Amino acid sequence: MKKSLGAVAVxxxxxxxxxxxxxxxxxxxxxxxxxxxxxWDANQLPAYQQCADDFTKANPDxxxxxxxxxxxxxxxxxxxxxxxxxxxxxxxxxxxxxxxLAENKQLLAIDEAVTxxxxxxxxxxxxxxxxxxxxxxxxxxxxxxxDTIGLFYNEAMLASGGVTEDQMKxxxxxxxxxxxxxxxxxxxxxxxxxxxxxxxxxxxxxxAVYGLxxxxxxxxSGQTEWSYLTNTTGWSHTDKNPWGTHYNYDDPxxxxxxxxxxxxxxxGYMPKLETTVGAAMADxxxxxxxxxxxxxSWMTGQYTGYKGIEVGIAPTPVGPEGKxxxxxxxxxxxxxxxxxxxxxxxxxxxxxxxxxxxxxxxxKAVVFPALKASSDKAAAAFAAKNVDVxxxxxxxxxxxxxxxxxxxxxxKVKGIMEPAMDAVVSGKAPASxxxxxxxxxxxxxx
Amino acid sequence: xxxxxxRAPLQAATRRRRPFNPRRAGAWALLALAxxxxxxxxxxxxxTALSTNSALASNSASLLPAEFTFGAFMRVFGLQSPADAVAxxxxxxxxxxxxxxxxxxxxxxxxxxxxVFFSAMAAYAFAxxxxxxxxxxxxxxxxxxxxxxxxxxxxxFLLIKNLDLLNTMLGMVLPYVFMTPFAIFFLxxxxxxxSREVEEAAMLDGAKHLRIFFQIVLxxxxxxxxxxxxxxFIGQWNEYFWPLLVGSQDDVRVLQVxxxxxxxxxxxxxxxxxxxxxxxxxxxxPILILFAAFGKxxxxxxxxxxxx
Numbered sequence: 001m002k003k004s005l006g007a008v009a010v011x012x013x014x015x016x017x018x019x020x021x022x023x024x025x026x027x028x029x030x031x032x033x034x035x036x037x038x039x040w041d042a043n044q045l046p047a048y049q050q051c052a053d054d055f056t057k058a059n060p061d062x063x064x065x066x067x068x069x070x071x072x073x074x075x076x077x078x079x080x081x082x083x084x085x086x087x088x089x090x091x092x093x094x095x096x097x098x099x100x101l102a103e104n105k106q107l108l109a110i111d112e113a114v115t116x117x118x119x120x121x122x123x124x125x126x127x128x129x130x131x132x133x134x135x136x137x138x139x140x141x142x143x144x145x146x147d148t149i150g151l152f153y154n155e156a157m158l159a160s161g162g163v164t165e166d167q168m169k170x171x172x173x174x175x176x177x178x179x180x181x182x183x184x185x186x187x188x189x190x191x192x193x194x195x196x197x198x199x200x201x202x203x204x205x206x207x208a209v210y211g212l213x214x215x216x217x218x219x220x221s222g223q224t225e226w227s228y229l230t231n232t233t234g235w236s237h238t239d240k241n242p243w244g245t246h247y248n249y250d251d252p253x254x255x256x257x258x259x260x261x262x263x264x265x266x267x268g269y270m271p272k273l274e275t276t277v278g279a280a281m282a283d284x285x286x287x288x289x290x291x292x293x294x295x296x297s298w299m300t301g302q303y304t305g306y307k308g309i310e311v312g313i314a315p316t317p318v319g320p321e322g323k324x325x326x327x328x329x330x331x332x333x334x335x336x337x338x339x340x341x342x343x344x345x346x347x348x349x350x351x352x353x354x355x356x357x358x359x360x361x362x363x364k365a366v367v368f369p370a371l372k373a374s375s376d377k378a379a380a381a382f383a384a385k386n387v388d389v390x391x392x393x394x395x396x397x398x399x400x401x402x403x404x405x406x407x408x409x410x411x412k413v414k415g416i417m418e419p420a421m422d423a424v425v426s427g428k429a430p431a432s433x434x435x436x437x438x439x440x441x442x443x444x445x446x
Numbered sequence: 447x448x449x450x451x452x453r454a455p456l457q458a459a460t461r462r463r464r465p466f467n468p469r470r471a472g473a474w475a476l477l478a479l480a481x482x483x484x485x486x487x488x489x490x491x492x493x494t495a496l497s498t499n500s501a502l503a504s505n506s507a508s509l510l511p512a513e514f515t516f517g518a519f520m521r522v523f524g525l526q527s528p529a530d531a532v533a534x535x536x537x538x539x540x541x542x543x544x545x546x547x548x549x550x551x552x553x554x555x556x557x558x559x560x561x562v563f564f565s566a567m568a569a570y571a572f573a574x575x576x577x578x579x580x581x582x583x584x585x586x587x588x589x590x591x592x593x594x595x596x597x598x599x600x601x602x603f604l605l606i607k608n609l610d611l612l613n614t615m616l617g618m619v620l621p622y623v624f625m626t627p628f629a630i631f632f633l634x635x636x637x638x639x640x641s642r643e644v645e646e647a648a649m650l651d652g653a654k655h656l657r658i659f660f661q662i663v664l665x666x667x668x669x670x671x672x673x674x675x676x677x678x679f680i681g682q683w684n685e686y687f688w689p690l691l692v693g694s695q696d697d698v699r700v701l702q703v704x705x706x707x708x709x710x711x712x713x714x715x716x717x718x719x720x721x722x723x724x725x726x727x728x729x730x731x732p733i734l735i736l737f738a739a740f741g742k743x744x745x746x747x748x749x750x751x752x753x754x
Contacts, residue, residue: 041715042528042532042707042718043532043715045528046527046528046529046532049528067696068707069706069707070706070707070708070709071715072706072709073690073703073706073707076690076691077690077694080603080691080694081694083607084607084612084613085612086612086613086694086695280715280716280717282503282715282716283502283503283716284503285503286503286504287503287504287506288504298715299715301532302715302716305500305535306500306501306503306504306535307498307500307501307504307513307535308501308504309504
């Protein structure tokens with residue numbers, strides 16, 4: 001309830017913010033003083049606090065005040081900050097949001113600085129820097145990290161089911177019979193009487209362990225829910241990316257995949273959608289309610305941090321086109337157009353995107369930094385903690401990633417697709433109902 | 447509350463032995479059940495607050511804390527370094543607890559004092575003064591109770607912004623400080639029951655409305671005023687949306703908004719349950735203390751409604 005109230009307010013405030021954007025002022029003082037920096041991930045706070053301390057050591061005139069806010073309130077406080085003139089100078093930005101922020105002129109273009117300070121964009125993992133170039137051709141952020149999708153699995157459950165690590169690494173999938181992926185998921189599903197999902201007499205209404213965990217319906221992007229499957233069929237969210245103007249939820253290839261996905265729950269291999277509300281998928285996994293969870297690399301610390309559970313990570317299955325697929329998402333640091341400390345903010349953003357800071361982030365083994373060299377260091381840091389993250393890095397090496405769909409109207413698209421997807425995943429509507437939702441979505445771009 | 451009601455039957459039982467009464471036993475059983483139902487969630491919160499996050503999920507059914515630690519409480523009071531917190535399966539999030547507590551107390555106290563006082567004045571006008579259109583205006587007033595607060599949030603926000611009061615305590619308290627229709631309605635009912643004779647006698651002695659209000663009406667309405675104050679205080683203590691919109695900066699951020707950072711750090715991430723539960727317990731303490739101090743007064747004021 002609170003969440004939806006917040007969403008209403010954000011949408012309305014967003015509209016108002018058009019008239020309220022502040023002009024950026026650059027004065028001699030702007031390379032001095034305190035700048036405010038916001039992020040949402042508390043797990044990364046220690047790393048960024050160290051970056052801030054190091055930065056101030058190198059630039060004694062500038063101090064950085066870091067504020068961490070929970071994801072739920074992050075965007076609403078940010079937008080009210082834009083309107084009220086109290087937004088942070090620099091903040092962690094998300095691909096799903098920045099298009100609208102740029103459109104509303106809340107972001108400072110940093111092309112000049114990037115040219116002047118000779119930032120070598122080729123040192124970032126391929127494609128990441130380009131994501132932050134808006135429709136107007138201007139650059140609105142420097143990449144900080146990236147993420148891909150992998151399959152976290154409970155090693156003990158796999159062992160008792162006789163599924164080997166090798167099998168997990170070589171899963172295949174297709175929307176008709178689900179391939180070996182569905183076979184493994186079915187086999188790992190166990191009902192209250194101990195019968196497995198692929199045995200006769202499996203009670204799909206009294207399941208003790210689901211083969212596959214579920215996070216939600218996946219709304220418009222399906223980042224961790226279904227996009228790693230649907231996009232192995234050659235399907236993609238939009239006609240082009242970034243800045244596509246046509247969504248493809250009406251494609252039979254997509255609907256066929258979603259039909260298969262929804263059936264998993266009906267077969268008792270995956271929890272019902274309504275049971276996922278208010279529950280964290282990772283916690284249910286740790287409580288032994290699911291054997292495999294498809295989730296993002298940023299969750300690695302969480303999954304491997306649970307006491308008493310051995311976790312392995314396998315790459316996502318190979319699809320009909322002979323390749324794996326994973327959404328490639330990346331965050332960046334952006335500067336608010338209304339900042340009074342423009343020069344200091346640019347310095348800080350450039351520092352955040354530099355090897356100095358990204359190596360610090362890498363050493364904490366929480367996320368993969370955007371710089372290629374730092375990414376490798378992060379993988380090494382994970383390895384030092386006995387976590388094999390090759391399932392995530394493999395996507396980048398083999399170029400089996402596709403970009404997070406970046407378009408205009410993302411908030412509205414999400415608003416239309418969320419209930420539509422929920423209806424399909426919960427089995428209340430056939431996948432063909434997505435055609436109508438898709439028409440509504442595409443009408444936004446006319 | 448339970449001690450006061452149980453004292454009488456206990457004393458009676460020592461005086462003379464009562465025969466077993468099944469209805470009475472049933473009532474006691476129901477009471478015990480009600481207490482259990484209301485206390486067990488608190489115990490569960492406490493148990494979760496004393497666990498580490500990383501051990502919680504695999505011990506989800508155990509009544510005892512999973513890996514006993516005070517880490518979550520230390521996190522709430524800002525005594526744990528982010529690195530230690532992360533190592534405990536918590537988050538690096540810390541809240542500036544004492545500052546937010548101070549803000550919450552200021553915010554709730556000002557709004558409560560203002561709303562109760564001004565509502566009492568308005569209720570006095572509606573109950574004791576005779577003026578044209580009184581009931582129509584009162585009807586309109588009551589009608590505003592039908593408007594959900596979300597409808598007024600945006601106009602209020604814009605007004606506060608244009609007054610340049612964002613991120614100030616004044617901006618946060620303004621929408622609440624003058625009156626609420628419920629408070630006026632609540633007090634009016636008490637004021638209507640007050641005897642007119644006392645008022646008339648005071649008038650004969652030359653007292654004007656102001657004096658009657660302060661020296662006769664207010665003192666006689668102490669109990670309902672205390673009840674209203676407590677209800678308002680609790681409501682304000684739990685207020686979330688408006689303080690979130692207006693008071694997002696640290697120096698005016700209230701506790702409930704501060705708790706939000708524990709709730710979710712990253713999309714799809716599991717909340718820092720033990721930290722959140724510890725913070726919830728600590729933030730509920732002031733309300734519990736208030737209840738302990740004034741609980742009896744409230745019960746009395748509801749049981750004994752006004753003077754006759």
